[in-house]
Amino acid sequence: QSVLTQPPSVSAAPGQKVTISCSGSSSNLGNNYVSWYLQLPGTAPKLLIYDNNKRPSGIPDRFSGSKSGTSATLGITGLQTGDEADYYCGTWDSSLSSVVFGGGTKLTVL
Amino acid sequence: EAQLVESGGGLVQPGGSLRLSCAASGFTFSTYWMSWVRQAPGKGLEWVANMRQDGSEKLYVDSVKGRFTISRDNSKNSTYLQMSSLRAEDTALYYCARFRRYLSSWYFDLWGQGTLVTVSS
Numbered sequence: 468q469s470v471l472t473q474p475p476s477v478s479a480a481p482g483q484k485v486t487i488s489c490s491g492s493s494s495n496l497g498n499n500y501v502s503w504y505l506q507l508p509g510t511a512p513k514l515l516i517y518d519n520n521k522r523p524s525g526i527p528d529r530f531s532g533s534k535s536g537t538s539a540t541l542g543i544t545g546l547q548t549g550d551e552a553d554y555y556c557g558t559w560d561s562s563l564s565s566v567v568f569g570g571g572t573k574l575t576v577l
Numbered sequence: 578e579a580q581l582v583e584s585g586g587g588l589v590q591p592g593g594s595l596r597l598s599c600a601a602s603g604f605t606f607s608t609y610w611m612s613w614v615r616q617a618p619g620k621g622l623e624w625v626a627n628m629r630q631d632g633s634e635k636l637y638v639d640s641v642k643g644r645f646t647i648s649r650d651n652s653k654n655s656t657y658l659q660m661s662s663l664r665a666e667d668t669a670l671y672y673c674a675r676f677r678r679y680l681s682s683w684y685f686d687l688w689g690q691g692t693l694v695t696v697s698s
Binding site: 469498499500502504506510511512513514517518523553555557558559563564565566567568569570571 | 612614621622623624627636638639672677681682683684685686687688689690691
């Protein structure tokens with residue numbers, strides 16, 4: 468059972484938009500920034516979003532992030548088949564004194 | 578180009594020990610926190626340990642405290658994870674990652690390709 472809660476899977480058609488939620492508590496998302504990671508099949512994770520809504524160099528603006536209270540959302544527009552991957556949210560949990568991740572969401576582009 | 582390369586994984590019996598290494602290149606290693614994150618087969622990501630630039634602060638997930646030790650050698654641009662009293666549940670792909678931490682911001686901005694640790698008799 469992960470500290471951060473994500474839906475196990477989401478799906479949408481090519482060209483459409485999808486959102487992935489990440490729910491936590493006051494000890495983690497409520498007081499810390501969220502980051503998002505993309506893991507393509509058989510590859511290492513890659514930073515997608517940090518500090519709630521900032522994109523590292525090279526990440527297209529089709530990817531966006533937001534946070535409100537103890538919940539965060541990753542948005543992906545203009546879906547492509549190459550976006551099919553697992554997506555993870557992460558942050559620091561002050562009560563556990565640990566970095567925590569969500570359980571991951573598998574995106575299927577139908 | 579910044580890069581992390583892990584090594585040292587393998588098959589080990591329960592109760593055994595293993596030392597993982599991570600070689601960094603393409604960035605000023607001594608100015609960054611470093612971390613280990615693992616992923617059990619078919620499962621999600623689990624943070625294992627972090628270490629401050631000068632080694633003065635080390636953090637661990639509860640499940641590995643007392644069994645795993647993170648260390649680094651800034652002269653060799655390398656970080657290590659010494660694992661002992663290994664259990665079947667430690668079986669995972671272990672990633673070395675560069676960790677960014679300031680104020681309320683915590684994230685991993687560079688990842689290696691991982692090294693597989695299998696604990697089995």
